[in-house]
Amino acid sequence: MSRDHRRVKRQAFDFGDVTVHDYADALPSNKPLTARVKKGSTITFKKEVKTRILKKNMDELHWYEKDLEDFDIVPDEDHIDIEPKDDGNSYKFHTKTDVEKKKSKVDRQATEGVVYPVDIWFHLAKYIYPEDIQSFACLCKGANSVVRCVQFWKHLYLRWYNKQSELPVSLQPDNLDCVHGLQARVIRSLFYMYQPFADHLKSVIPFQSEPDQLIGQICLRIWHDKYSWNFKFTKSSRTVSSSNIPRSICSSGFDTWHKDLFYNQENNCCILQVTSKEYQSIPIVMGLVVNKISLSVSRDMRHHRLRMVFDSMMKMVSKDQSQSIEVILDPVVNLKILHWWDPKYTNS
Incomplete structure (x- = not known):
């Protein structure tokens, strides 16, 4: 001083x-x-x-x-929590440390929660609608374990089963005893039996599907039926689960694989169905990746024109077009994308 x-x-x-x-x-x-x-x-x-x-x-x-x-040092207001007392005339002041301790205690109590028996979730699962299965499975571990049970999918199938529904042979009730791929078969059956799902597919209008979602996918197969071309696409092979790989009886782990409830070889697959007014020849693009796809107006200004560019790998910026293969379909009168659960989805 x-x-x-x-x-x-x-x-x-x-x-x-x-x-x-x-x-x-x-x-x-x-x-x-x-x-x-x-x-x-x-x-x-x-x-x-x-x-x-x-x-x-x-x-x-x-x-x-x-x-x-x-100096009269006053604590920062951001570090003080003011809480009125019971009498209403005075207040309690809590520091930031006290607030953090109280908050951690409340969070710890909130995370503990109440664990209900699995039997309750089994009982509630009987009243879940098909469109609410995902929300139900995200509630807790008990609800998620119920959705992963064979009994849940069997009960869901029998709940909406109708003899008047024209189900394929592979989706008949006789095949419920086979656990292998049961979930995928039940989901496909619901698009035949469950009316909201069936009406959703019927309400699809031409050119409602956006072909841009196919960029980056691999073309597996191509076939045509008169004037309709079908391109089967799948996502990158890295995203395919090992349980969806077909195995023989002599392969290791066949017993576990054969009891896989979620087996679905067609998962992440879709079919691009393009209907033209006349037959058109296209190059072979099986095994190639879609880099570009566009839908524009045809030359006659009355239809559409589909243009797809395939390459050996996905390229964000493609300056060299020498190795690319271009597929053009013109004129196009209809375009649809069929997913694996669609009744019109087929491999041939």
Whole structure:
């Protein structure tokens, strides 16, 4: 502390003469003085007078003339939690540490939750609609374990089974005993039996499907039926699950693979069905990847024109078009994308 600062602070503590006015304002409490002051209470008056004069002198000092203990440090409001007490007239102040401890305790209690028996989730699963299965499986581990059971999918099939539905032979009730790929068969059956799913497929209009979703997929097969061309696509082979790979009886792990409820070899596959007004010859593009695909107006301005560019690998920027193969279908009167659950989905 510098000499000037000590001199200024010493002057602040130099009270000097105390006037009667200072004593008149220096009451020991907020209550008015109703009795004669006793001789012993003069000490209290002196302390009060000194405090008032010291505060007055310190307020007249500049901020750079004060010590750190002379400042009234108020905590930041962001680090204080104000909570009213039960009486409603006062408040409780909690620091940031207290708030974090209380929050961690509440979070710990919230994460623990209540674990219900699996039997309850089995009972609730009997009333779940097919479009709500995903939401039901995301509720908790118990609900998710129910969805992964064979009994759940069998009950879902029998719940919506209708003899009047024209089901293929592979989707008949006689095949429910086979666990291998049961989930995929039940899902395909629902698009025959469950009316909301069937109506959704019927409401699809021509050119409603966006062909841009096929970019980056591999062409597996090509076949045509009169004026209709069919391109079967699949996503990258890296995304294919190992359980969907066909195996023989002599292969290792066949027992586990044969009881796989979620086996679906057609998963991530779709068929691009393009109907033209006349037969058109196209190059062989099986095993190639779609880099570009566009749907524009035909030359006659009455139909559409489909253009697809295939390459050996996916290229974000393709400057060299020498190795690319271009497929153009013009005129096109209809275009659909059929997924594996669609009744019209076929491999031939």
